[in-house]
Amino acid sequence: MPAEPLPASDDEPTAPPAVPLLAPRDGLPPVVETSTALVDYAEALVAGKGPVAVDAERASGYRYGQKAYLVQLRRAGAGTGLVDPIPLPDLSVVQEAIADAEWVLHAANQDLPCLAEIGLVPARVFDTELAARLAGLPRVGLGAVVESLLGYSLQKGHSAADWSTRPLPEEWLVYAALDVEVLVDLRDALAALLEEQGKTEWARQEFEAILTAGPPAPKADPWRRTSGVHGLRNRRQLGMLRSLWQARDELARRRDVAPGRVLPDAAMVSAVQADPRTEAALLELPVFRGRANRKLVDTWFRALARGRQLPESELPPHSRSGDGPPPVSRWADRDPAAATRLQAARAGLAELAATHSLPVENLLSPDLVRRLMWTPPEPRDADTVVATLRAGGAREWQVELTRDLLTDALDRA
Known part of the structure; x- marks a missing residue:
């Protein structure tokens, strides 16, 4: 039976201030962006020992989808590698080098899908965020857990950056390298804490479940997640929103741009509520007055018209029917x-x-x-x-x- 944590004592000494982690201990490595450099780093990984820290940076909010634009790895004896998967679509040498190693990730379910897209799939994982949850830590973000257990403070500020930018700024690369700098140390500290609490087997089962879960199923009716959809009153308006959402999604996919940058959710909902009957009337709406929307006004107007003209039988229901219980x-x-x-x-x-x-x-x-x-x-x-x-x-x-x-x-x- 897992042991209960001991209550805190008022006499316990205050933890010393966290030490800022400002630069990789081995210096900032060059980005791996050629086949020769990739093979060299893969050989270093093979010669290394122990678990492999793995992280990935995406361009959420900037690009369509969740593609990895940088992969960070670190292993004892191999050092840190910052791998650019854009010029290197074949990462099989890296996969082969670390296929049998334990991969250490923080919030693995966020990174594993984009890693799988580029051929990187682990056989064993240790998820430091999930381990922190099982251990009962009050905050489970990477920075908070590192500070709590290792006494370091990590840099902040670039996780939401546009990682499709090339060349990547040096300060971003430092941030990326530091994300894996102490990840294996954190894994060891969490493993010891879980062992102390009698939760090692719990963690093993949880990590195994991550690997067997597979990719998440596509969400039904993703257009219903549009911000402001609950302000629409009837099925006709929902049909117009769905049509506009589909047009936006197709355009965003073709351009490889985040849908919200093509047309904000608020603009779609406003257009549906206003129900303009001419392109000029659509452009009268404040959210459609920008130059980009003037160029696309025909696309948006035709999408609204398609939704407006749908037969009653093809309009979406007020709420999505599911096989689960009601609210x-x-x-x-x-x-x-x-x-x-x-x-x-x-x-x-x-x-x-x-x-x-x-x-x-x-x-x-x-x-x-x-x-x-x-x-x-x-x-x-x-x-x-x-x-x-x-x-x-x-x-x-x-x-x-x-x-x-x-x-x-x-x-x-």
């Missing part, structure tokens, strides 16, 4: 017994999570809890609860901890 706010009216079950389950899980010093969402997926309480298995016993949890992707440590609590909650109504 929790409606449970008390639609199924009071289910609401009672959920309340009991949530209270028990919150108490259990606090006992083991971890976030309740890491104890068990909230969506899985809702599904179980909304549609209980029959018969309502521990065996069917276990089967439901496993089918929903719960790890064995989660099943073992929560099975009895959830079975009791199902008996509440």
Whole structure:
């Protein structure tokens, strides 16, 4: 059973101020952007030892999609490598060099998809963000965890930069190199903390689940995530928004530009609400007065017209239908017994999570809890609860901890 952390003492000494980490200890390496340099660094990785720190920088908010524009690696004996995947589309020599090593990433689910796109796929991972969650650390961002466990403060300010920029500024490269500078040290500190708390096996199962999860499924009706969509009143307006969103997405894809830079969400919603009947009327809207939108006014106007002219049968419903339970706010009216079950389950899980010093969402997926309480298995016993949890992707440590609590909650109504 994982040990509870000892309570803090008022007499404990205050931690010394964090030491700023301003430059890589081995100096800033040149960017790997030629095949020769790539082979040389891959050979260094093969000669190196231990886990490999891995990170990737994207151009979210600037480019379409989540492509990696820089890959950072560091391994004992090999040093840090800053690999530019744009001129080097074939990174198979790197993949072969570290295929059998443990990869250390922070928030692995953010970087693994873009790494997989360029042929970098781990066989083993250690996710320092997830480890920090399991260990019960109050803040799990990379900078906060490094400062808490290692006593260093990392540079901030370039994570949201346009990493498709070439050449990359030196200060950005320093930032990128420092992101992997102490990642393996952080892994070791977190592994020791998890071992002390009796959570090493929990972490192993969680890291294995990351590898077996595969890429996330595409979200249904992504246009419904448009900011301001809830201000639209009827299905006709939703149809116009969908048409405008599709036109924007296609143009953004062709140009490799973030959709919001082609046409902001607020502009789309305003256009739908105004429902202009001429191109001139569309350009009268304040959000469409820029030169870029004047050039594209025909594209946007035709998209609005297509949505306006859709037959009633082809208009989208007010809300997306799904196979899951309704919003929790409606449970008390639609199924009071289910609401009672959920309340009991949530209270028990919150108490259990606090006992083991971890976030309740890491104890068990909230969506899985809702599904179980909304549609209980029959018969309502521990065996069917276990089967439901496993089918929903719960790890064995989660099943073992929560099975009895959830079975009791199902008996509440």
